[in-house]
Amino acid sequence: AQKITQTQPGMFVQEKEAVTLDCTYDTSDPSYGLFWYKQPSSGEMIFLIYQGSYDQQNATEGRYSLNFQKARKSANLVISASQLGDSAMYFCANREDTGRRALTFGSGTRLQVQP
Amino acid sequence: DADVTQTPRNRITKTGKRIMLECSQTKGHDRMYWYRQDPGLGLRLIYYSFDVKDINKGEISDGYSVSRQAQAKFSLSLESAIPNQTALYFCATSVATGKDEQFFGPGTRLTVL
Numbered sequence: 001a002q003k004i005t006q007t008q009p010g011m012f013v014q015e016k017e018a019v020t021l022d023c024t025y026d027t028s029d030p031s032y033g034l035f036w037y038k039q040p041s042s043g044e045m046i047f048l049i050y051q052g053s054y055d056q057q058n059a060t061e062g063r064y065s066l067n068f069q070k071a072r073k074s075a076n077l078v079i080s081a082s083q084l085g086d087s088a089m090y091f092c093a094n095r096e097d098t099g100r101r102a103l104t105f106g107s108g109t110r111l112q113v114q115p
Numbered sequence: 116d117a118d119v120t121q122t123p124r125n126r127i128t129k130t131g132k133r134i135m136l137e138c139s140q141t142k143g144h145d146r147m148y149w150y151r152q153d154p155g156l157g158l159r160l161i162y163y164s165f166d167v168k169d170i171n172k173g174e175i176s177d178g179y180s181v182s183r184q185a186q187a188k189f190s191l192s193l194e195s196a197i198p199n200q201t202a203l204y205f206c207a208t209s210v211a212t213g214k215d216e217q218f219f220g221p222g223t224r225l226t227v228l
Contacts, residue, residue, distance in 0.1 A: 004157070033214065043203060045158075045219035052214070091157050095215065100171060102148055103207075103217055105157030 002027045002094050004106035011111050013082045020067070021077040021109045023092030031097035034075040036066065039089040039108070048090075051075060053097075082113045118142070121206050121220040128196050129228050136191045136223050138206030144218075146211055147189040151175060152203040152222075161204075164189055165211075196227040 003026040013019040025034065036048040051059045051066045059066040067076040079086055089110050093103040119140045128134050138147065145166050150158035160173030162181040170181060178200060182190045193200055203224050207217040 035216070037219075043222050043224070045205060045207075045222075047216055047218075050214050050216060093157070095217075100160075100163055100173075101146070101209070101211060101215060102160045102163055102173065103150075103158070105159070107155070107157050 002029075002096060002104040004092050004094050004104055006092055006106035006109050008109045009107075011109055013079075013111065013113055015084060015113055015115050016081055018078060018080045019082055019111065021079070021090050021092075021111065023075045023077065023106060025073050025075060025092070025094045027073075027094055027096055029096035029098055033095045033097065034066070034068070035093045035095065035103065036064070036075075036077045037091045037093065038086075039091060041088070045091075049077065079111075084113050084115065087111060087113045119206060119208055119218050119220040121204075121223050123223060124221065125224045127226045127228065130197055132196050134193045134196055134225070136193075136204055136206075136225070138189045138191070138220055140187050140206075140208045140218075140220075142208055142210075142218060143186075144208040144210045145186065146209045147183070148207040148209070148217065149173075149179075149181060149189070149191045150205045150207065152205065158205060161191065193225075193227075196225075198227045201225060201227045 034051045038046040065078045089108045092106045148163045149161040164183045206220040209217045
Protein backbone atom coordinates (compact mmCIF):
# COMPACT_ATOMS: atom_id res chain seq x y z
CA ALA A 1 0.00 0.00 0.00
CA GLN A 2 1.13 3.51 -0.72
CA LYS A 3 1.64 6.12 1.94
CA ILE A 4 2.43 9.82 1.71
CA THR A 5 3.72 11.74 4.71
CA GLN A 6 3.73 15.50 5.01
CA THR A 7 5.15 16.37 8.40
CA GLN A 8 4.56 20.12 8.32
CA PRO A 9 0.92 20.96 9.14
CA GLY A 10 1.65 24.67 8.72
CA MET A 11 4.44 26.86 7.38
CA PHE A 12 5.08 30.59 7.31
CA VAL A 13 7.28 32.37 4.80
CA GLN A 14 8.03 35.99 4.07
CA GLU A 15 7.04 37.37 0.73
CA LYS A 16 9.80 37.02 -1.90
CA GLU A 17 11.61 34.30 0.05
CA ALA A 18 11.89 30.64 -0.91
CA VAL A 19 10.16 27.85 1.01
CA THR A 20 10.45 24.06 1.00
CA LEU A 21 7.48 21.84 1.71
CA ASP A 22 8.42 18.31 2.73
CA CYS A 23 7.00 15.07 1.39
CA THR A 24 8.09 11.49 1.88
CA TYR A 25 6.46 8.51 0.25
CA ASP A 26 6.35 4.77 0.53
CA THR A 27 5.52 2.55 -2.40
CA SER A 28 6.33 -0.96 -3.55
CA ASP A 29 5.82 -0.18 -7.22
CA PRO A 30 9.11 0.44 -9.10
CA SER A 31 7.33 2.83 -11.46
CA TYR A 32 5.34 5.71 -10.07
CA GLY A 33 4.62 9.40 -10.33
CA LEU A 34 4.74 12.13 -7.74
CA PHE A 35 2.50 15.19 -7.86
CA TRP A 36 1.99 18.40 -6.00
CA TYR A 37 -1.37 20.14 -5.91
CA LYS A 38 -2.35 23.52 -4.50
CA GLN A 39 -5.72 24.07 -2.85
CA PRO A 40 -6.57 27.72 -2.20
CA SER A 41 -9.31 28.70 0.21
CA SER A 42 -11.82 28.54 -2.65
CA GLY A 43 -11.36 24.75 -2.60
CA GLU A 44 -10.31 23.76 -6.12
CA MET A 45 -7.35 21.45 -6.70
CA ILE A 46 -4.68 23.02 -8.89
CA PHE A 47 -1.93 20.85 -10.39
CA LEU A 48 1.54 22.30 -9.84
CA ILE A 49 4.25 19.85 -10.79
CA TYR A 50 4.97 16.21 -11.64
CA GLN A 51 7.99 13.94 -11.23
CA GLY A 52 8.25 10.49 -12.73
CA SER A 53 10.17 7.85 -10.82
CA TYR A 54 12.54 7.29 -13.75
CA ASP A 55 13.11 10.95 -14.51
CA GLN A 56 16.78 11.76 -14.17
CA GLN A 57 16.35 15.45 -13.54
CA ASN A 58 14.29 17.27 -10.95
CA ALA A 59 11.09 18.74 -12.35
CA THR A 60 10.63 22.49 -12.60
CA GLU A 61 7.57 24.57 -13.50
CA GLY A 62 8.13 28.30 -13.25
CA ARG A 63 8.66 29.16 -9.57
CA TYR A 64 8.03 25.56 -8.53
CA SER A 65 10.67 22.87 -8.42
CA LEU A 66 10.60 19.38 -7.04
CA ASN A 67 13.60 18.13 -5.09
CA PHE A 68 13.41 14.41 -5.84
CA GLN A 69 15.64 12.12 -3.80
CA LYS A 70 14.68 8.62 -4.83
CA ALA A 71 16.88 6.72 -2.39
CA ARG A 72 15.41 8.69 0.50
CA LYS A 73 11.89 8.49 -0.97
CA SER A 74 11.39 12.20 -0.67
CA ALA A 75 9.80 14.66 -3.09
CA ASN A 76 9.98 18.10 -1.56
CA LEU A 77 8.36 21.10 -3.24
CA VAL A 78 10.40 24.27 -3.44
CA ILE A 79 8.60 27.55 -4.12
CA SER A 80 10.94 30.38 -5.00
CA ALA A 81 10.14 34.07 -4.59
CA SER A 82 6.94 33.48 -2.59
CA GLN A 83 3.93 35.63 -3.38
CA LEU A 84 0.90 36.44 -1.26
CA GLY A 85 -1.19 34.39 -3.68
CA ASP A 86 0.81 31.30 -2.77
CA SER A 87 -1.00 31.13 0.57
CA ALA A 88 -2.92 27.86 0.37
CA MET A 89 -2.92 24.19 1.28
CA TYR A 90 -0.39 22.10 -0.59
CA PHE A 91 -0.80 18.37 -1.12
CA CYS A 92 1.76 15.82 -2.19
CA ALA A 93 0.40 12.75 -3.97
CA ASN A 94 1.76 9.50 -5.34
CA ARG A 95 0.44 7.42 -8.21
CA GLU A 96 1.64 3.89 -8.87
CA ASP A 97 1.95 3.18 -12.58
CA THR A 98 0.21 -0.20 -12.42
CA GLY A 99 -3.32 -1.07 -11.41
CA ARG A 100 -5.81 1.66 -10.69
CA ARG A 101 -3.42 4.59 -11.16
CA ALA A 102 -5.33 6.61 -8.58
CA LEU A 103 -3.65 9.21 -6.42
CA THR A 104 -2.76 8.69 -2.77
CA PHE A 105 -2.58 12.03 -0.97
CA GLY A 106 -0.74 13.28 2.06
CA SER A 107 -2.51 15.28 4.74
CA GLY A 108 -1.26 18.58 3.36
CA THR A 109 0.72 21.63 4.49
CA ARG A 110 -0.92 25.00 4.98
CA LEU A 111 1.42 27.71 3.72
CA GLN A 112 0.95 31.30 4.76
CA VAL A 113 2.93 34.00 2.98
CA GLN A 114 3.46 37.10 5.06
CA PRO A 115 4.04 40.58 3.59
CA ASP B 116 -12.85 24.97 -23.06
CA ALA B 117 -12.49 21.29 -22.13
CA ASP B 118 -13.42 20.94 -18.50
CA VAL B 119 -14.62 18.85 -15.57
CA THR B 120 -17.86 20.04 -14.03
CA GLN B 121 -19.68 18.93 -10.90
CA THR B 122 -23.28 19.48 -9.85
CA PRO B 123 -24.45 20.59 -7.40
CA ARG B 124 -21.65 22.74 -6.02
CA ASN B 125 -23.19 22.85 -2.58
CA ARG B 126 -25.84 20.65 -1.02
CA ILE B 127 -27.40 20.37 2.40
CA THR B 128 -29.44 17.27 3.08
CA LYS B 129 -30.85 15.30 5.98
CA THR B 130 -29.85 11.97 7.43
CA GLY B 131 -31.42 9.07 5.54
CA LYS B 132 -31.97 10.94 2.27
CA ARG B 133 -30.70 9.63 -1.03
CA ILE B 134 -28.49 12.05 -2.89
CA MET B 135 -26.66 11.99 -6.21
CA LEU B 136 -23.60 13.99 -7.14
CA GLU B 137 -22.90 14.34 -10.82
CA CYS B 138 -19.71 14.76 -12.77
CA SER B 139 -19.34 15.57 -16.45
CA GLN B 140 -16.22 16.08 -18.52
CA THR B 141 -15.46 17.33 -21.98
CA LYS B 142 -11.82 16.24 -21.99
CA GLY B 143 -12.52 12.95 -23.73
CA HIS B 144 -10.76 11.03 -20.97
CA ASP B 145 -11.62 7.41 -20.29
CA ARG B 146 -10.68 7.33 -16.63
CA MET B 147 -12.78 8.98 -13.96
CA TYR B 148 -12.44 9.06 -10.18
CA TRP B 149 -14.40 10.14 -7.12
CA TYR B 150 -12.50 11.39 -4.07
CA ARG B 151 -13.60 12.65 -0.71
CA GLN B 152 -11.84 15.30 1.39
CA ASP B 153 -12.48 15.74 5.10
CA PRO B 154 -11.35 18.89 6.94
CA GLY B 155 -7.60 18.90 7.53
CA LEU B 156 -7.05 15.78 5.47
CA GLY B 157 -5.99 14.87 1.97
CA LEU B 158 -8.27 13.32 -0.60
CA ARG B 159 -9.28 9.68 -0.35
CA LEU B 160 -10.47 7.49 -3.19
CA ILE B 161 -14.10 6.34 -3.17
CA TYR B 162 -14.58 4.78 -6.62
CA TYR B 163 -12.92 4.80 -10.01
CA SER B 164 -13.81 3.80 -13.53
CA PHE B 165 -11.57 3.04 -16.49
CA ASP B 166 -14.43 2.96 -18.98
CA VAL B 167 -18.20 2.63 -19.10
CA LYS B 168 -18.13 -1.07 -18.28
CA ASP B 169 -15.42 -0.92 -15.66
CA ILE B 170 -16.23 0.23 -12.10
CA ASN B 171 -13.95 -0.34 -9.13
CA LYS B 172 -14.05 0.36 -5.41
CA GLY B 173 -11.52 2.58 -3.70
CA GLU B 174 -10.50 2.65 -0.05
CA ILE B 175 -13.72 4.15 1.32
CA SER B 176 -16.55 2.87 -0.87
CA ASP B 177 -18.90 1.75 1.93
CA GLY B 178 -22.11 3.78 1.87
CA TYR B 179 -21.55 4.94 -1.72
CA SER B 180 -22.42 3.69 -5.18
CA VAL B 181 -21.55 4.99 -8.63
CA SER B 182 -22.85 4.92 -12.17
CA ARG B 183 -20.89 5.53 -15.36
CA GLN B 184 -23.66 6.52 -17.73
CA ALA B 185 -21.35 7.44 -20.59
CA GLN B 186 -17.68 8.15 -21.15
CA ALA B 187 -18.29 11.72 -20.10
CA LYS B 188 -20.51 11.15 -17.05
CA PHE B 189 -19.77 9.56 -13.69
CA SER B 190 -22.27 9.91 -10.83
CA LEU B 191 -21.80 9.24 -7.13
CA SER B 192 -24.78 8.27 -4.98
CA LEU B 193 -25.28 8.18 -1.27
CA GLU B 194 -28.16 5.77 -0.79
CA SER B 195 -28.92 6.84 2.78
CA ALA B 196 -26.85 9.82 3.81
CA ILE B 197 -25.33 10.02 7.29
CA PRO B 198 -23.64 12.96 9.03
CA ASN B 199 -20.12 11.54 8.77
CA GLN B 200 -20.47 11.73 4.99
CA THR B 201 -20.31 15.49 5.32
CA ALA B 202 -17.26 16.37 3.22
CA LEU B 203 -15.95 17.98 0.05
CA TYR B 204 -16.30 15.62 -2.91
CA PHE B 205 -14.11 15.81 -5.99
CA CYS B 206 -14.43 14.19 -9.37
CA ALA B 207 -11.29 13.78 -11.46
CA THR B 208 -10.42 12.52 -14.91
CA SER B 209 -7.23 11.27 -16.54
CA VAL B 210 -5.89 9.64 -19.64
CA ALA B 211 -3.56 6.77 -18.87
CA THR B 212 -0.57 7.87 -20.86
CA GLY B 213 2.63 9.66 -19.91
CA LYS B 214 2.29 11.94 -16.94
CA ASP B 215 -1.36 10.92 -16.62
CA GLU B 216 -2.18 14.05 -14.67
CA GLN B 217 -5.57 14.03 -12.98
CA PHE B 218 -7.83 16.97 -13.74
CA PHE B 219 -10.17 17.84 -10.90
CA GLY B 220 -13.63 19.30 -10.94
CA PRO B 221 -14.41 22.26 -8.67
CA GLY B 222 -15.78 20.05 -5.90
CA THR B 223 -19.18 19.56 -4.25
CA ARG B 224 -19.54 20.61 -0.65
CA LEU B 225 -22.03 18.21 0.98
CA THR B 226 -23.50 18.69 4.43
CA VAL B 227 -25.61 15.96 6.01
CA LEU B 228 -27.63 17.13 9.00
